[in-house]
Amino acid sequence: MIGYEPLYILAGLFFAGYAVLSLWDRRWINAAFWALLAVSFLLGSRMSDAANGVLVVCLVAIGGFNWMKTGEPTSTPEDRLAGAERRGNWLFAPILAIPAMALIGTLFFAHSTLFDPKALTLVWLGIGVLLALAIAMIWLKPPLLAPLREGRRLADTIGAVIILPQMLAALGVVFSLAGMGKAVGAVATDYLPLGRPFEAVAAYCIGMALFTAVMGNAFAAFPVMTAAIGLPLIVGKFHGDAAVMGAIGMLAGYCGTLMTPMAANFNIVPAALLELPDRNGVIKAQIPTAIPLLLGNIVLMYFLVFR
């Protein structure tokens, strides 16, 4: 069954390529960072947990002090504009092949035993990337190293932030191992006013948003808040509808996701990808939508859950 492993190898090879190119250009810190990340992707599955831990500490030591150099232009605006004029809208084709293949894979191989269902979409995204690269290489005939050079330019533009989503996922695991869920649930039930139905609904929704903001992930917050407030009060004491509570409660959590740097893959990495000077730029663009939506979710839940 095809799972994540081939993708890890592909990503590892790309990272190793960035490391070699960085060495060539004497960008030592960048070279060390991409080399370690390549080790993680190529060998991580075969290394012990402690060895992986040491690897992460090294990545943090290298990436944590803003020593890495950012990406440098590899082409001139004039060349790119000339290419855009000459090649026309066909330029979109290779890039659109990536989501198109992910789409085809998800639609047609959902029940295939050839692929691990968890990894299906990402595997086909990988296939789409290889297809896009093949089309681009045959059509545009760039130098052989161009894909790696361009990949490295973008990877350097993102910088060490590239591992932030993985770091946060790992922090979430340590949080739950250390009993963070119980502690937060206890605080929520001890200190929040929960005597009336509306108060319970508001506390549950706001609690979901806040705890999601802390964890960076609504999935981590949902079981905790639902066990602490949702099920005993909204469903148990006030006889609300569990399906409505669950559905809207989760979406209240997503409002928290929009407002936190902890949800790095949605909020911080895009800021780096779009080369925004303010790393919280995307969050600032989302807060004015997130807050009305959170209030809206509270009102919706209040009117729908006790029908």
Place this chain on the structure above:
Amino acid sequence: MWTLLGIAVVVAGFAFRFNPLIVIAVAAGVTGWAGHMGPVEILGAFGKAFNDARYITIVFVALPAIGLMERAGLQERARILIARLKGVTTGRLLLVYLLYRQITAAVGLMSVGGQAQMVRPLVAPMAESAAEAEGPIDDAVRYKVRALAAATDNIGVFFAEDIFIALAPVLLIKATLEQAHVVASPFAISRWAIPTAILALIVHGARIWWFDRSLKRKTA
């Protein structure tokens, strides 16, 4: 209760804008210590979880292909395309993208958008070009347009994905309720995600429309 110190470290770290990687490493150490874990145990748990989460970073295998097409003039082409279409404004473009993202996510097609695959190479340059078509824009406005494009991608997918019954969030809701012996079918859960999806379209759509108007006033 000491475990809550981990949250304090994270909040303070991000508030004072320390490097996020360092903040997280420290928070993991503090939380583990407060939860009576030994240093080696923390290191192992963190290393294993980091390794298990590598799939999050997989999306960046698209970087060489995106970079290669950018080198060939992809972003410039996106700008030219928008400049030639009459009547396209930043707001209308982002509204269409918001709708597209919501409809596709509601039928389970999350992979047809995304920050690395769609926003950076296509949506953001197109939105910028549409803003420039109205008149010259300064860098502050340019960054706002880009940030709004990224925000629209997130908001579109977040508030519509739970409408699809076979996705992880709906199944997690179902499993959590079942642990308390409350049985709810995925369909019963997913249909109650529809009101919020509509609300998200209204709220964010209104903001996009408002942004478009302020853009017009600025460039006029």
